[in-house]
Each structure stands twice: as structure tokens, then as C-alpha cells.
Amino acid sequence: MVFFCKYMHKLVTLAGVSLLLPLTSQAVDLMPVIPKAKGQQCVESTDKMRRNHMEYILHQRNDTLRKGIRTPKYSLKKCIECHNAPDKDNRVAHISSKQDHFCSSCHTYVAVKIDCFECHADKPKKTQYHPTSREGH
Amino acid sequence: MKQDTDMNRRRFLGQTAGVAGLTIVPGVMLYEVQARPADQAASSSVRWGMLIDTRQCDTGCTDCVTACKTENGWGSTETKSSPEQQAQWIRKVKLTDKQTGHVQSLPLMCQHCETPPCVDVCPTGASMKRADGIVLVDKHICIGCRYCMMACPYKARSFIHEPLTDQKPHAPRGVGTVESCTLCVHRIDKDGTPACVEACNAEGHKAMYFGNLNDPDSDISKHLKQHGGEQIRADLGLNTGVRYQGL
Amino acid sequence: MKAIRYLQIEGRSVGYYALLGILGLIVAAGGLAALYMEHNGHYVTGMNNQIVWGIPHVFAVFLIIAASGALNVASISSVFNKKAYKPLALLSAFLSVCLLLGGLTVLVLDLGQPDRLIIAMTLYNFKSIFAWNMILYNGFIAVVAVYIWFMMEKRMNKYSRYAGFTAFFWRLMLTTGTGSIFGFIVARQAYDAAIMAPMFVIMSLSYGLAIFILVMMASYHWSERELGDATVRRMTNLLGVFIAAVLYFTLTYHLTNLYVTENHGVEAFILRDGGLYTQLFWIGTILIGGLLPLFLIYFPATAKNRKMISAACVMVILGGLATLYVIIIGGQAYPLEMFPGKIVESSFFDGGIKAYTPTLAEILLGTGGFALSLIMVALVVKILRVLPDNMADANVDPHY
Secondary structure (H helix, E strand, O other): OHHHHHHHHHHHHHHHHHHHHHHOOHHHHHOOOOOOOOOOOOOOOHHHHHHHHHHHHHHHHHHHHHHOOOOOOOOHHHHHHHHOOOOOOOEEOOOOOOOOOHHHHHHHHHOOOOOHHHHOOOOOOOOEEOOOOOOOO | OHHHHHHHHHHHHHHHHHHHHHHHOOOOOOOOOOOOOOOOOOOOOOOEEEEEEHHHOOOOOOHHHHHHHHHHOOOOOOOOOOOOOOOOOEEEEEEEEOOOOOEEEEEEEOOOOOOOHHHHHOOOOOEEEOOOOOEEEOOOOOOOOOHHHHHOOOOOOEEOOOOOOOOEOOEOOOOOOEEOOOOOHHHHOOOOOOHHHHHHHHOOOOOEEEEEOOOOOOHHHHHHHHHOOEOOOHHHOOOOOEEEEOO | OOOOOEEOOOOOOHHHHHHHHHHHHHHHHHHHHHHHHHHHOHHHOOOOOOOOOOHHHHHHHHHHHHHHHHOHHHHHHHOOOOHHHHHHHHHHHHHHHHHHHHHHHHHHHOOOOHHHHHHHHHOOOOOOHHHHHHHHHHHHHHHHHHHHHHHHOHHHHHHHHHHHHHHHHHHHHHHHHHHHHHHOOOOOOOOOOOOHHHHHHHHHHHHHHHHHHHHHHHHHHHOOOEEOHHHHHHHHHHHHHHHHHHHHHHHHHHHHHHHOHHHHHHHHHHHHHOOHHHHHHHHHHHHHHHHHHHHHHHOHHHHOOHHHHHHHHHHHHHHHHHHHHHHHHHHHHOOOOOOOOEEEEEOOOOOOOOOOOOOHHHHHHHHHHHHHHHHHHHHHHHHOOOEEOEEOHHHHOOOO
16 A cells, blocks of 8 residues: 555656646746745755655644644644744735645645644734635635 | 552652652752653653632632633634534533532533543544543544543533634644543643633632642642542542542 | 245336435435535534434434344344245345445434544544444444345355354344443433343344335335235234333333432433423333334234234334434433532533424434435345245245
């Protein structure tokens, strides 16, 4: 099963690359607009984060909830603090915004549903939602 | 029988931990300051508990409930649910003796049992007890079957009947899962005290104590040893972490 | 005596399509109700933090235990080697699986997070009777599937008896497990009783057989095939015994509770002061689900009348739903005994009797599951060779 998944992953990447190649110039607006994060460097390289972020937070969630280990490195709270950082008016994006919320922008693009934010806060403590960032409202 | 061995082991571990604490820095009481580094798991040498003195608890007072709502973000978040459907992590209960008319008042929440029925019945293991005795719901794997709510003798658990937004970052809660008092686990992990206990003491009511039941020298253990403390539904033998005086 | 021939029903009549159409509509309504509940959350139901299990659970539990009982005919033919039941064993096994699937569908769609079913299937807490039930329910489908295969495949016929044995023990475990969901709840006065497990077994025998008799008579009547009186008579006699056994268990359960002072409160609530629950108990469980069908089955003037027998079976089903309503919802409506001897008041509805008003959505979900079971049976008898073409008395020797 694991082998199969790895294989599939490569296949999908390959297919994705071959599809994108002829489109590079015009297809720019089809790519997700990924909002900039606060700070210089993430906890891992961008490459690693793109591939493995779900593993990191899955592991962390069990450690934190079941054992009380609260190291900040892979904490979802910390992800949100940098990747949905407030602007100068202390406003942030709502998870339903496919443009402005870091997680949504990419997850909408790759069509992978996440339910993290059914329970978790999608914004840092003591920030306000940007009035235009909430879709369907 | 197994339970007894377990308890003895815990007591033993608690004592050794206590002795270790003493010998490191002689003369300094380390037990009350349970400094646990962020990368270290909660340990069974500690058992967190609470003691509620019902004689100090005023019928009209809801400071603990208000503090819990503010801390954990429940109370006004469920706008579509009926009052019967809205979550309550802690509530004030008024008791009137049918025979004598004697009135008591107490806060009621998850009793953090040593052998919690909710953990027994949960099909996926979402309902769980941490090593230090805190009973929690792992909402990542809660399927929302509500069997734990059927099984809890204290009606301590609530189901979320509608999608929520704008939760507190330290207190995740969401639709289709069950939740209850976490003993403010996020505060405890940073050496804090549950919000309810803090509020009760800040107002000078002195009706709530919090501490390590495994440490014989903790405030709560000394109080319990001197004045006793009863369990609600002690007949079930659940060895609750929350005890009451003047019940 | 001719050899038994299994033949599909023709299934081209207006009546058959009308049946599929009606059942299909009920299933569709149930599906929409489930989507509506999942999209909005459970606030659109009457269930709340006091009555946490409602109408969907009444239907789900009813269908699940009826599934076990529907296997009666097959079990009797293989385990007790009664030849008269043999021709109908296939129908019995198929009906059983269909009922279980219908019940499980309702149970799953009522979950707070139905899309996490995979978690329930992969993570098990083995101290939970619920987790055991997942294995028992899935295992039951697998065991009965093998049983069906052995019965339908000539080369495997000789092993069908062993498969029948396995299925028989499995179904007893299944209903024991389902009853134990309630039997193991120490917190509530109405539950926490070992008798729940055997009582659910007996209830399953009665409800399942009632559904089987109805399905059998309807199949033969609508496909204009012959069904002998002796076959029907044998089964209704058995149903009568099961109905009486359910009454006996109900009596024992309440008498035991009545002897224990701490349970006087809950007994007074169910038997005397409970309003709807009291009516459902006396009129639903005792009268409609017990005494009336017993009368219809054993009174000579009605015992041979197919319409009266159908009525008796419908009554057993209605009585069964009423019984489970009283057990599941009545059991929760009565307050938890946390502080004996005290009047308890709080913002969280402690102390009082809890109110429950089901909404349309959850009722449609429940009936949708029932219809799903029946539509599957209707399709099975059309697609597969399940129904013997002639069950006239001369053909099957009902006395063996």
C-alpha cells in the first residue's frame, strides 16, 4: 500500500509536470496564489513542507493531544500564526477564502478537502477576519 | 485488583518523584511547580484533580462558568442550536434536600475519572485519558456516535450540533464531535491552573482547589486528607479526579 | 413430492414497479434527509445533549436486531435440520443481510462525522461493545454471504450446514452485542441490566420472523405462486412463541426493577407517569406488539386468515418500534440519578424529564433505512433464483 502510494505520487507529479510544460506562459493565473508568510524561513524547506506537512502535523497532533507534548516546531497554531499573519489593521483571511487563506488557496487548487478548521482556529489569537475574505457572506 | 496495583504503582512513582525533587534542591518545594518541558510527555506520576468546597459555593454565583466560557470559547458560539443542544462544559447545580429542604450549590463538569466509562465505550479510542489523569476527546478520530454521552454518569459531555467558526486557538471544537471540560489542559501544560479555579479564587470565594492528587504535600492533598472529599456517584467506583466537600 | 425449483419472480407487473417506485421515493427522501443533516449539523434534528440518540437509532437498532431474527428460517433448516424450512432458507438469509444493511446505513448516516467511517473500521477500542459490534455486523454479512453461496452453489451444498451453524452462533452474538450496548451503561437507571442482552435476542427472533412472514406472504401473493397453509401456520405458531417470550422478558425486566427501591423512580416513569412513553409501553409494546397479535395467531377464526396473519405481523413490527422507542428514548428522558434524595436544578436540564420532539429529517432517515432494506429484497427476488416456485403443502411436506 505504501509502495503503491509512493508510486502514485510520482506518477501524479509526472503527469502534472507534463501537463504544465506547454502551458507555462498562459497558465500562470491558473496556479494558486499563495499568500506570503511572516518571517524568513519555515520550520523545514519549502520542498519538504510541500510534500510532508500533513505527516508533520499528523504526528504532532497525536503527540500534543495524547501526550501533552507541546513543542512549537510543527504546531498547527504556529503554522497559522505565520501563514495567516494579520495585516497592519490586524485583519486576517477566513478559511473559506480560496484566494487569501494560505491553506485554502493550495488545497482548493489540488482539490484536497481538509477538515482541520472544522475545529481548529483558522486565524491567530486576537485577530479579526478581513471583511471581504469570507466567501458566501 | 488490577486497579489497586495501578494505584500503588502510581503512588510509589509519585513519592519517588517527590523525593527526587527534594534531593535536587534541598529545602525548596518543587512539587507545586510541576515544570514539565514542552517536549516531555505528561507522566502518570502526576494525577491532576480538583476539590470543590460546596459550603463556600454560593447559589447565585457563576464565576467559574463564566471563566470557562471566556477561556474555552463556548456559550454564545452556537447560534442555531436550541438551549438543549448547546454545549455546556461546566454548569452550576442547585440541590435541595427532599426531606429537610437543605440547599447546596456546586459546579459540575467532567469528573476526570480514573476508570472513565466514556473511554470504555468509545469505539475508536477518541475518548481517552492522558497519563496524568485528564480525560479528553480526540476530535481527530471522534466519529460523533455519542455513545460516551450515553455512558457518562455525570452528563458532562456535549455534542456540537452546528458548524462553528472563530474558535479559540488553544481550544479546538467543532461540528459533529463530542466535547467536555479539558481541565484547561493547555494551561496545565504551561504550569497554569484551570480557568474556573483561578476565577473562583480571584474573587476570593475559595471554593475550588486544583493540584496533584499524587503528591501528598500538595495543597489539594492536604485539604483532602484533613477534611475529606466525596465523589459524586461513588457507588460506581470510578475514582473521580474531582472531589466535593459538604456534599 | 416434486423437487424444489428456485425461480426469479417475473417482476414486470405494474404492481412490482409501483412497489419499487414507492420504496425508491422513501429511500431518496431518507438520503436527502441525511445530506441535509450532514450539511447543517444535528441542530436540524430533535436530538440534543439530553436525548443524544433519537428516532434514527430506534429504526437502526430495530432493523439490526430484526436482521438477526430474519435468519430464523434458515437457522431452523440447517441447525435443527427441519426440512420444511429448507426451501425458504435462501430468502431468509437474503432478507437478513438486507435488513442489516438498511439498519447500518441509518446508524452510519446519523453519525456526527459520517465521512469518518473509515476510522471506525480501522481503529478499534476493544473494551467498547460498539467496536465489537462493528466486527459482529461486518462479520455477520460475510458469514451469511458464505452461507448463501454454499446454499446456491450445488458443489458446496454439502457444507451449507456448517455455514448455517456459524451463522446461527454469529447472529446470537450479534444480538447479544446489540443488547449489551444498553446493558453495559451503568450511568442510566433504565439500562445497566444483564437481561438486556437475552431480551434483545428474543426481541430479534420475534421482529425478524414477523418481517420474514410478511415478505414471504407478499412475495408469493404478488407473484401468484402457491404458498401452503401448513408452511404459514408453522411459522406463525413459532412467531406466537416468540411474542410470548418477549412479553415474559419484559415482565421479568420490570418486576426485577420494581423490587429494587432505587429503580422505583424510573419504573414509575415508564409504567405510570411517563405520558407518551407510558402509552407506548402499554398500548404499543403490550397490547399491539403482544396481546393482539397473539390473539390473532391463536384464535381459530383468524389463525388461518392470511390478512389477519399479515395484520398480526404488522402489529409485531409496530410494537417492536414502540418497544425500542421506550427503551432508547424513554431511558434517556428519565434523569440521571446523581444526587439521590435531592431536587436537582441547573442550566443544563439536570433533574427534570427531558423532552424530545423528532423532526421530519430524522424520521425520514429512519424510514429510508427500512425502505432501503425492502427495496433490496424486492430486487434480490427478481434478479436471483431465491424464491421456490411452488410452496403448496403437497410440495414441501410441512410435517417433516
